Amino acid sequence: xxxxxxxxxxxxxxxxxxxxxxxxxxxxxxxxxxxxxxxxxxxxxxxxxxxxxxxxxxxxxxxxxxxxxxxxxxxxxxxxxxxxxxxxxxxxxxxxxxxxxxxxxxxxxxxxxxxxxxxxxxxxxxxxxxxxxxxxxxxxxxxxxxxxxxxxxxxxxxxxxxxxxxxxxxxxxxxxxxxxxxxxxxxxxxxxxxxxxxxxxxxxxxxxxxxxxxxxxxxxxxxxxxxxxxxxxxxxxxxxxxxxxxxxxxxxxxxxxxxxxxxxxxxxxxxxxxxxxxxxxxxxxxxxxxxxxxxxxxxxxxxxxxxxxxxxxxxxxxxxxxxxxxxxxxxxxxxxxxxxxxxxxxxxxxxxxxxxxxxxxxxxxxxxxxxxxxxxxxxxxxxxxxxxxxxxxxxxxxxxxxxxxxxxxxxxxxxxxxxxxxxxxxxxxxxxxxxxxxxxxxxxxxxxxxxxxxxxxxxxxxxxxxxxxxxxxxxxxxxxxxxxxxxxxxxx
Amino acid sequence: xxxxxxxxxxxxxxxxxxxxxxxxxxxxxxxxxxxxxxxxxxxxxxxxxxxxxxxxxxxxxxxxxxxxxxxxxxxxxxxxxxxxxxxxxxxxxxxxxxxxxxxxxxxxxxxxxxxxxxxxxxxxxxxxxxxxxxxxxxxxxxxxxxxxxxxxxxxxxxxxxxxxxxxxxxxxxxxxxxxxxxxxxxxxxxxxxxxxxxxxxxxxxxxxxxxxxxxxxxxxxxxxxxxxxxxxxxxxxxxxxxxxxxxxxxxxxxxxxxxxxxxxxxxxxxxxxxxxxxxxxxxxxxxxxxxxxxxxxxxxxxxxxxxxxxxxxxxxxxxxxxxxxxxxxxxxxxxxxxxxxxxxxxxxxxxxxxxxxxxxxxxxxxxxxxxxxxxxxxxxxxxxxxxxxxxxxxxxxxxxxxxxxxxxxxxxxxxxxxxxxxxxxxxxxxxxxxxxxxxxxxxxxxxxxxxxxxxxxxxxxxxxxxxxxxxxxxxxxxxxxxxxxxxxxxxx
Numbered sequence: 001x002x003x004x005x006x007x008x009x010x011x012x013x014x015x016x017x018x019x020x021x022x023x024x025x026x027x028x029x030x031x032x033x034x035x036x037x038x039x040x041x042x043x044x045x046x047x048x049x050x051x052x053x054x055x056x057x058x059x060x061x062x063x064x065x066x067x068x069x070x071x072x073x074x075x076x077x078x079x080x081x082x083x084x085x086x087x088x089x090x091x092x093x094x095x096x097x098x099x100x101x102x103x104x105x106x107x108x109x110x111x112x113x114x115x116x117x118x119x120x121x122x123x124x125x126x127x128x129x130x131x132x133x134x135x136x137x138x139x140x141x142x143x144x145x146x147x148x149x150x151x152x153x154x155x156x157x158x159x160x161x162x163x164x165x166x167x168x169x170x171x172x173x174x175x176x177x178x179x180x181x182x183x184x185x186x187x188x189x190x191x192x193x194x195x196x197x198x199x200x201x202x203x204x205x206x207x208x209x210x211x212x213x214x215x216x217x218x219x220x221x222x223x224x225x226x227x228x229x230x231x232x233x234x235x236x237x238x239x240x241x242x243x244x245x246x247x248x249x250x251x252x253x254x255x256x257x258x259x260x261x262x263x264x265x266x267x268x269x270x271x272x273x274x275x276x277x278x279x280x281x282x283x284x285x286x287x288x289x290x291x292x293x294x295x296x297x298x299x300x301x302x303x304x305x306x307x308x309x310x311x312x313x314x315x316x317x318x319x320x321x322x323x324x325x326x327x328x329x330x331x332x333x334x335x336x337x338x339x340x341x342x343x344x345x346x347x348x349x350x351x352x353x354x355x356x357x358x359x360x361x362x363x364x365x366x367x368x369x370x371x372x373x374x375x376x377x378x379x380x381x382x383x384x385x386x387x388x389x390x391x392x393x394x395x396x397x398x399x400x401x402x403x404x405x406x407x408x409x410x411x412x413x414x415x416x417x418x419x420x421x422x423x424x425x426x427x428x429x430x431x432x433x434x435x436x437x438x439x440x441x442x443x444x445x446x447x448x449x450x451x452x453x454x455x456x457x458x459x460x461x462x463x464x465x466x467x468x469x470x471x472x473x474x475x476x477x478x479x480x481x482x483x484x485x486x487x488x489x490x491x492x
Numbered sequence: 493x494x495x496x497x498x499x500x501x502x503x504x505x506x507x508x509x510x511x512x513x514x515x516x517x518x519x520x521x522x523x524x525x526x527x528x529x530x531x532x533x534x535x536x537x538x539x540x541x542x543x544x545x546x547x548x549x550x551x552x553x554x555x556x557x558x559x560x561x562x563x564x565x566x567x568x569x570x571x572x573x574x575x576x577x578x579x580x581x582x583x584x585x586x587x588x589x590x591x592x593x594x595x596x597x598x599x600x601x602x603x604x605x606x607x608x609x610x611x612x613x614x615x616x617x618x619x620x621x622x623x624x625x626x627x628x629x630x631x632x633x634x635x636x637x638x639x640x641x642x643x644x645x646x647x648x649x650x651x652x653x654x655x656x657x658x659x660x661x662x663x664x665x666x667x668x669x670x671x672x673x674x675x676x677x678x679x680x681x682x683x684x685x686x687x688x689x690x691x692x693x694x695x696x697x698x699x700x701x702x703x704x705x706x707x708x709x710x711x712x713x714x715x716x717x718x719x720x721x722x723x724x725x726x727x728x729x730x731x732x733x734x735x736x737x738x739x740x741x742x743x744x745x746x747x748x749x750x751x752x753x754x755x756x757x758x759x760x761x762x763x764x765x766x767x768x769x770x771x772x773x774x775x776x777x778x779x780x781x782x783x784x785x786x787x788x789x790x791x792x793x794x795x796x797x798x799x800x801x802x803x804x805x806x807x808x809x810x811x812x813x814x815x816x817x818x819x820x821x822x823x824x825x826x827x828x829x830x831x832x833x834x835x836x837x838x839x840x841x842x843x844x845x846x847x848x849x850x851x852x853x854x855x856x857x858x859x860x861x862x863x864x865x866x867x868x869x870x871x872x873x874x875x876x877x878x879x880x881x882x883x884x885x886x887x888x889x890x891x892x893x894x895x896x897x898x899x900x901x902x903x904x905x906x907x908x909x910x911x912x913x914x915x916x917x918x919x920x921x922x923x924x925x926x927x928x929x930x931x932x933x934x935x936x937x938x939x940x941x942x943x944x945x946x947x948x949x950x951x952x953x954x955x956x957x958x959x960x961x962x963x964x965x966x967x968x969x970x971x972x973x974x975x976x977x978x979x980x981x982x983x984x
Contacts, residue, residue: 153961207960323916323973326961327894330913332975357916402819421822424815424849469645469818481815483824 001062002081007092007105009233010055010081012065016074018049023226024175028053028074032065034083041268043067043074044229047179054233056269057083058092058105089196093235093269096290098392100312100347102272105235109391112198112314113383114142114351118205118243119150120368121188122159131368132191138371139380142198144240144316144351147185147227151209153326154361160184162210163223172211174219182230193236200316202276203227203259204251205243214250217258224262232267239263239271240293240316244278253282260288276316284309299339302348303401313348320365321373322355329355329365333374334444338419338484340379341443344386345404345417345486347395352379381446385488389413398429416487417443424481427474428489430457436489438477444484451477454492493554494573499584499597501725502547502573504557508566510541515718516667520545520566524557526575533760535559535566536721539671546725548761549575550584550597581688585727585761588782590884592804592839594764597727601883604690604806605875606634606843610697610735611642612860613680614651623860624683630863631872634690636732636808636843639677639719643701645818646853652676654702655715664703666711674722685728692808694768695719695751696743697735706742709750716754724759731755731763732785732808736770745774752780768808776801791831794840795893805840812857813865814847821847821857825866826936830911830976832871833935836878837896837909837978839887844871873938877980881905890921908979909935916973919966920981922949928981930969936976943969946984 004010017026028043030053043053051074057063064080086092092105102110115138120131135143149159161184165176189199203224206213215223231237241259242248260273274293275282284292284305291312292305297319305313320329321336331339336352343350354364354373362369386393389408396407396414403426405416411431418426430436435454441447455475479485496502502524509518520535522545535545543566549555556572578584584597594602607630612623627635641651653676657668681691695716698705707715723729733751734740752765766785767774776784776797783804784797789811797805812821813828823831828844835842846856846865854861878885881900888899888906895918897908903923910918922928927946933939947967971977 151960323914325915325917325919327892327913330915332912332914335912400819420824420827421819422815422824423817423822425817427817 003084004057004081005084005090006057006060006086007090007235008057008086010057010063010083011233012043012053012055012067012077012079014043014051014053014067014074014077015049016051016069016071021175023177023222026051026074027070028067029069030055030065030067032057032063034059034061034063039268041233042225042229042266044226045179046183054230056093056233056235058269059083060085090235094198094238094272095270096272096312098394099310100306100394101392102291102312110141110198111383111386112142112349112351113139113379114144114200114314114316114349115140116144116316116351116353116365117368118144118146118202118366119155119159120366121145121185122149123157123367124160127362127367127369128188130370132195134368134370135192135197136195138376139383140352141196142200142238142351143192144200144202144243145188146202146205146243148205148208148212149210150205150207150366152207152366154324154363155207155366156361163212172215174215174222177226182227186231186234189231189234189237193234198236198238199234200238200240201231202240202243204241204245204248206247213248217255220255220259221262224259225266228263228266232269232271235269237271239267239273241273241275243276244295245275245282246278246280256282257286257288260286264288274314284311297339299343299346299348299350302343302346303395303397303404306347306395314351315343315348316351317353318343318350320353320355321375322363322365323357324355324363333378334484336373336375337378337443340375341382341417341486342404342419344382345395345406345415347393347406352376378443378446381443385415385441385486389415389488412491414487414489416489418479418483418485418487420483422481422483423479425479426477426487427471428455428457428477428487429471429473430455430475430489432457432473435492437492439488440479441486441488442482442484443486448488455489495576496549496573497576497582498549498552498578499582499727500549500578502549502555502575503725504535504545504547504559504569504571506535506543506545506559506566506569507541508543508561508563513667515669515714518543518561518563518566520559520561520563522547522557522559524549524555526551526553526555531760533725534717534721534758536718537671538675546722548585548725548727550761551575552577582727586690586730586764587762588764588804590886591802592798592886593884594804602633602690603875603878604634604841604843605631605871606636606692606806606808606841607632608636608808608843608845608857609860610636610638610694610858611647611651612858613637613677614641615649615859616652619854619859619861620680622862624687626860626862627684627689628687630868631875632844633688634692634730634843635684636692636694636735637680638694638697638735640697640700640704641702642697642699642858644699644858646816646855647699647858648853655704666707666714669718674719678723678726681723681726681729685726690728690730691726692730692732693723694732694735696733696737696740698739705740709747712747712751713754716751717758720755720758724761724763729763731759731765733765733767735768736787737767737774738772739770748774749778749780752778756780766806776803789831791835791838791840791842794835794838795887795889795896798839798887806843807835807840808843809845810835810842812845812847813867814855814857815849816847816855825870826976828865828867829870829935832867833874833909833978834896834911836874837887837898837907839885839898844868870935870938873935877907877933877978881907881980904983906979906981908981910971910975910977910979912975914973914975915971917971918969918979919963920947920949920969920979921963921965922947922967922981924949924965927984929984931980932971933978933980934974934976935978940980947981
């Protein structure tokens with residue numbers, strides 16, 4: 001019996017009809033069984049008479065399957081495999097946990113540290129390999145990337161492959177997929193998976209000169225069914241229905257609703273689903289949305305969006321570190337780092353991106369390549385700070401909403417972020433009677449300095465009436481009077 | 493015949509009853525006549541049997557007056573004076589011009605460059621003189637200051653004088669003013685006037701341990717009538733009905749409306765009138781409000797408030813440069829400078845303030861004294877830039893709302909501000925066919941660098957379809973790729 005690790009891909013390969021248009025005319029699925037449990041998954045035509053069914057087993061032990069097809073050559077095939085324990089580094093797919101957060105299927109928390117290279121997978125092998133090498137040395141564990149190629153500023157090159165064949169008249173035949181295009185995509189999604197990086201796949205986007213943005217409802221649906229059949233067995237897949245959906249004038253809200261429902265009903269593994277805005281948000285409260293995917297500059301509002309949707313808030317785009325002429329792509333490393341800290345300490349997840357002018361138009365935000373900015377190492381520092389804090393982490397406004405903080409447990413630790421403010425001291429309304437060990441973190445210099453002696457709340461004295469805006473009983477801590485500081489407090 | 497310069501104070505001094513309570517029992521006014529024109533102004537009791545009527549003449553030539561009073565000793569007094577040309581530096585009181593802007597009565601534009609020292613005038617002569625010396629060397633031409641003393645963080649000292657006498661039971665007698673208190677205030681308002689500084693007088697505020705914040709409607713009205721009688725002849729007076737009016741729980745919106753109407757109907761010179769919020773704004777659209785007085789951190793919204801109210805927008809408080817523990821008082825000099833530029837280039841007027849911890853609790857924001865921050869010299873630079881630009885200035889969003897700009901005339905010059913963005917080049921949608929001389933201003937380093945050769949829009953070529961988000965035909969300018977830059981363009 002063949003073996004597949006838990007949350008690996010078990011693939012069944014079959015030979016079948018190649019005449020006519022198999023993409024349209026041949027149905028294929030398999031039912032996988034583990035004890036009395038059944039999981040039905042759809043297969044797909046991979047060209048040259050080859051059909052595949054991919055399955056992501058989530059329980060160890062023996063699985064068996066039987067195929068279903070309208071084509072006799074593909075129907076009633078059976079087989080079995082042994083699902084073995086997951087190998088090191090394989091924590092399974094990601095889902096939502098504790099309302100606002102993510103967790104892998106094996107219980108390991110997933111803290112998205114995202115970046116964006118929209119079209120890195122359409123650049124040819126040399127550049128794509130360079131991007132992968134950069135990612136390997138980076139803090140990032142989530143990548144936003146487009147299934148379709150991109151036409152935009154600094155993005156005028158042709159992709160190596162297209163997703164559809166062309167008909168006799170030179171126009172796209174949206175009923176005939178190009179399997180090599182999708183194999184290329186899968187290879188890159190697999191590369192990311194093997195590095196522990198989630199592939200936040202953007203299914204549609206408006207920046208297009210070829211016609212992918214306006215294929216019509218029937219072709220859209222067929223494309224998504226095909227993509228789900230091919231890719232949902234990759235444990236690191238997330239479905240991002242669009243980038244800047246509100247700029248795609250050819251699709252209505254009803255269209256997006258339909259596409260969400262289509263994927264939700266066909267993806268056997270319920271990968272995370274969301275949709276990214278330019279200006280106005282899609283209603284992330286809708287039941288098929290698993291988390292909010294947000295473009296916005298004001299990270300203070302993470303608090304408001306968490307309350308509005310009761311779901312994780314991922315701010316995929318808050319402007320990019322860089323120096324291009326467009327305002328969405330020229331914030332400083334200091335500001336990028338500040339935004340990421342602000343949103344993180346508010347219990348959201350904020351993505352990085354980078355747009356430095358390049359003589360060959362290779363900007364990280366779109367084509368990948370090499371990172372030039374100063375924020376990634378600061379993001380790595382933040383990641384290390386979070387990892388060193390006892391969990392679970394949750395946002396608290398106990399130090400006033402202006403100084404957002406993560407609280408661990410019921411006060412075992414706090415991480416307070418002061419942003420670009422430069423106070424020389426802080427009043428901290430700590431839980432009474434509990435001494436804390438304090439450290440001052442310089443989030444820009446990436447240093448941690450221990451404060452001598454414990455910090456604790458005091459009992460307010462019975463003196464004259466305190467002036468307005470004072471915090472009676474607060475612990476008082478001296479600070480260096482510089483921007484970009486954080487305070488970490490750990491109960492002694 | 494005595495002489496008073498135009499927009500100076502002509503004061504009539506009379507002796508009258510001192511028995512009983514003259515503040516309550518004696519009425520006094522005068523009608524000033526110039527040709528067939530009449531201006532009625534109220535007088536006030538200044539203690540020790542002395543009564544005064546103050547008049548701010550706005551036309552040169554002969555004026556005569558006759559008094560009115562219920563007290564025979566004060567009634568029917570007549571006199572005259574010659575109004576002579578205004579002396580150098582006296583441009584008359586400030587009013588609204590061109591919807592969103594201010595102008596002096598002599599037609600000189602007034603560009604408010606404000607600061608705040610709430611209680612500087614309650615600190616005793618030594619510190620007050622130091623404050624005046626600091627102001628003399630500063631760029632500021634508007635000062636926000638409270639009539640009443642202040643009780644707050646860093647403000648626990650007693651004022652030299654109080655506004656009311658105490659009754660036999662030790663509580664305030666709100667029917668008996670202390671003239672020396674008001675003379676002290678007038679002296680300081682006069683000091684500012686002589687330096688060309690507008691006194692934005694805050695009539696009520698919530699930070700109070702003495703009872704000024706809750707005197708009751710009758711006492712509030714009597715106090716304002718008295719204040720208007722004493723102070724409206726100072727050409728540099730502005731009426732700010734409250735600081736953080738929404739924290740004054742003892743007054744309703746109807747109360748504020750009544751107080752506005754009272755002053756509007758009794759101030760013969762229509763000095764600027766507004767009211768300052770903590771969180772929610774008073775409705776600045778109401779007819780008795782001459783300009784919006786705003787506390788807010790987001791200067792981008794100046795654009796929105798101008799549209800909402802159709803009046804000048806003065807952002808009196810956008811946080812203070814400093815290092816105290818409260819978030820409203822610990823922004824950096826860079827951020828203070830950025831906010832002031834941002835709001836200014838959007839056609840608003842943004843005020844400065846400073847809160848650096850001081851061993852003697854002398855923080856500029858409240859007590860005045862000495863400036864320690866780095867923003868005032870940058871504000872002076874901005875002031876010099878504005879003064880060097882041909883006028884009139886008005887906000888334009890022609891370079892996109894993200895890069896706000898002031899436009900002079902119909903395009904004779906532009907001042908574009910790039911904020912904390914760091915582009916290495918800009919696309920500028922300039923009026924076609926008009927070459928501009930360009931300069932790059934570093935608003936932090938306070939330098940101006942001329943760009944070689946003229947900058948001009950080009951005619952878009954008939955080539956392939958431009959990618960989304962490009963600006964066909966725009967002039968392109970190289971920039972240093974650093975934050976805090978501005979571009980000044982002057983038509984050749």
